[in-house]
Amino acid sequence: MAERMLKFVTVPQAMPEKRAAEARRHDFGEIYRDFAQAQAASQASRCSQCGVPFCSVHCPLSNHIPDWLKLTAEGRLEEAYELSSATNTFPEVCGRICPQDRLCEGNCVIEKGFESVTIGAVERYITDTAFEKGWVKPIRPRRERDASVGIIGAGPAGLAAAEQLRRRGYQVTVYDRHDRMGGLLIYGIPNFKLEKSVVLRRAAQFAESGIKLELNCAIGTDITLQALRQRHDAVLIATGVYKARDIGGPGSGLGGIVPALDYLIASNRENLGDDVPDFRSGLLNAAGKDVVVIGGGDTAMDCVRTAVRQGAKSVKCLYRRDRANMPGSMREVKNAEEEGVEFVWLAAPEAFLGETDVSGVRAVRMHLGLPDSSGRQAVEPIEGSSFTLKADLVIKALGFDPEDLPAMFEEPALTVSRWGTLRVDHRSFETSLPGVFAAGDIVRGASLVVWAIRDGRDAAAQIDRTLQEKQALAAAAD
Numbered sequence: 477m478a479e480r481m482l483k484f485v486t487v488p489q490a491m492p493e494k495r496a497a498e499a500r501r502h503d504f505g506e507i508y509r510d511f512a513q514a515q516a517a518s519q520a521s522r523c524s525q526c527g528v529p530f531c532s533v534h535c536p537l538s539n540h541i542p543d544w545l546k547l548t549a550e551g552r553l554e555e556a557y558e559l560s561s562a563t564n565t566f567p568e569v570c571g572r573i574c575p576q577d578r579l580c581e582g583n584c585v586i587e588k589g590f591e592s593v594t595i596g597a598v599e600r601y602i603t604d605t606a607f608e609k610g611w612v613k614p615i616r617p618r619r620e621r622d623a624s625v626g627i628i629g630a631g632p633a634g635l636a637a638a639e640q641l642r643r644r645g646y647q648v649t650v651y652d653r654h655d656r657m658g659g660l661l662i663y664g665i666p667n668f669k670l671e672k673s674v675v676l677r678r679a680a681q682f683a684e685s686g687i688k689l690e691l692n693c694a695i696g697t698d699i700t701l702q703a704l705r706q707r708h709d710a711v712l713i714a715t716g717v718y719k720a721r722d723i724g725g726p727g728s729g730l731g732g733i734v735p736a737l738d739y740l741i742a743s744n745r746e747n748l749g750d751d752v753p754d755f756r757s758g759l760l761n762a763a764g765k766d767v768v769v770i771g772g773g774d775t776a777m778d779c780v781r782t783a784v785r786q787g788a789k790s791v792k793c794l795y796r797r798d799r800a801n802m803p804g805s806m807r808e809v810k811n812a813e814e815e816g817v818e819f820v821w822l823a824a825p826e827a828f829l830g831e832t833d834v835s836g837v838r839a840v841r842m843h844l845g846l847p848d849s850s851g852r853q854a855v856e857p858i859e860g861s862s863f864t865l866k867a868d869l870v871i872k873a874l875g876f877d878p879e880d881l882p883a884m885f886e887e888p889a890l891t892v893s894r895w896g897t898l899r900v901d902h903r904s905f906e907t908s909l910p911g912v913f914a915a916g917d918i919v920r921g922a923s924l925v926v927w928a929i930r931d932g933r934d935a936a937a938q939i940d941r942t943l944q945e946k947q948a949l950a951a952a953a954d
């Protein structure tokens with residue numbers, strides 16, 4: 477092993493080439509080029525194959541990272557793909573958009589002193605190669621089962637569950653209110669992080685696997701949850717969280733102040749070739765505008781970088797804490813800065829200025845005080861520190877809460893936590909309604925794709941167990 481691996485001492489860390497900021501500012505293409513095979517093998521060979529692989533320990537999917545790095549270093553890519561896809565429904569997505577700096581790579585043993593193995597880039601390389609070479613095959617279950625499962629939501633949680641249930645032979649139908657599958661992978665996350673062809677290519681594999689999709693179908697409006705429960709032996713709710721947190725204060729009702737997801741969905745649809753009237757009219761288009769984005773998470777980062785690409789005159793990100801305390805990935809902040817975004821740290825909006833449409837944001841400087849009960853430093857305004865930023869488009873990226881699902885589904889017996897997320901039994905994933913399970917952001921609150929995949933896969937295993945028990949009981953009663 478030593479021959480091929482442990483090269484971190486002599487081989488420096490390298491990412492796939494990143495396109496120059498000036499070039500990538502003008503299009504929505506992904507910003508990293510592909511690894512060549514030799515480069516992927518050489519980067520994989522930097523893995524130290526340590527006794528306790530902290531990369532796997534800190535991966536929500538417990539991916540067998542050292543093993544597929546070794547296979548990649550040895551040029552055994554088909555086996556590497558088999559292994560990486562055994563624990564992950566979407567390795568091509570995680571390779572692109574997981575915050576590896578906080579998960580696997582951030583915990584890589586060689587990080588201290590030698591810089592981590594570029595795990596995400598190798599994962600992406602393995603999976604893209606597998607698609608290119610035709611190693612990604614439709615699912616063919618060993619035996620078909622009569623039992624059917626209805627899944628509400630075609631995001632990563634719902635789709636991960638669909639894949640796992642189909643592998644076990646269940647008849648699976650996924651319902652989504654949108655016209656394409658993918659959830660936030662298709663309509664939230666912009667192309668420069670995750671090109672849509674990557675999501676659509678996986679969608680094709682799912683369709684060929686016999687997973688049925690009912691799109692443009694909103695549960696609660698087009699079909700009731702009750703009808704769905706009658707149609708299927710089990711139902712999984714994986715609807716994500718979509719209620720945008722709002723901001724009040726003087727002028728907050730002015731035109732030109734828009735929620736982040738409306739803005740991102742319009743941009744993603746436009747890039748997919750759809751006709752988007754609010755983009756055409758300029759309402760959800762940053763071209764030629766002074767843009768202020770409020771917030772410091774991944775959504776805010778996606779908005780500022782989208783605005784740059786749409787040709788905004790200036791793009792500023794207003795965040796009430798400092799760089800060290802922002803929730804968004806540091807890598808994304810760096811990318812945004814390279815592309816010309818200006819960060820206004822420790823500042824919060826006080827009022828929005830303008831007659832009918834917004835023309836500016838009055839903000840106040842903040843300072844970080846003592847930690848509050850959550851352990852996070854409280855933010856306090858500095859008196860007399862107000863200043864004004866010019867803005868004719870303000871994008872609110874303050875986070876998301878769950879919609880009121882019991883009301884939406886007309887199921888008051890569906891219990892929720894005090895944050896509105898669905899309550900599930902933490903072992904069985906079952907909600908308060910028998911035979912109805914839940915997974916992903918709707919249970920966890922706004923989180924990460926990798927956690928949604930993990931939850932979807934775990935929920936599928938529990939649905940399988942429940943349905944098999946039901947079947948065994950029915951057989952015993954006969």
Ligand SMILES: Cc1cc2nc3c(=O)[nH]c(=O)nc-3n(C[C@H](O)[C@H](O)[C@H](O)COP(=O)(O)OP(=O)(O)OC[C@H]3O[C@@H](n4cnc5c(N)ncnc54)[C@H](O)[C@@H]3O)c2cc1C
Binds near residue numbers: 573
């Ligand atoms: C802008 C943005 C950027 C992000 N960037 C990253 C990132 O870089 N890395 C990362 O790991 N995570 C990122 N995230 C978080 C990540 O996208 C989510 O954690 C993940 O998508 C949650 O998966 P899910 O399947 O639970 O929900 P979703 O992906 O939200 O999917 C839920 C699906 O349910 C459907 N649905 C909802 N209600 C109904 C209904 N009543 N009837 C039928 N269908 C319904 C929706 O249309 C949607 O398709 C980002 C999130 C946002 C908003």
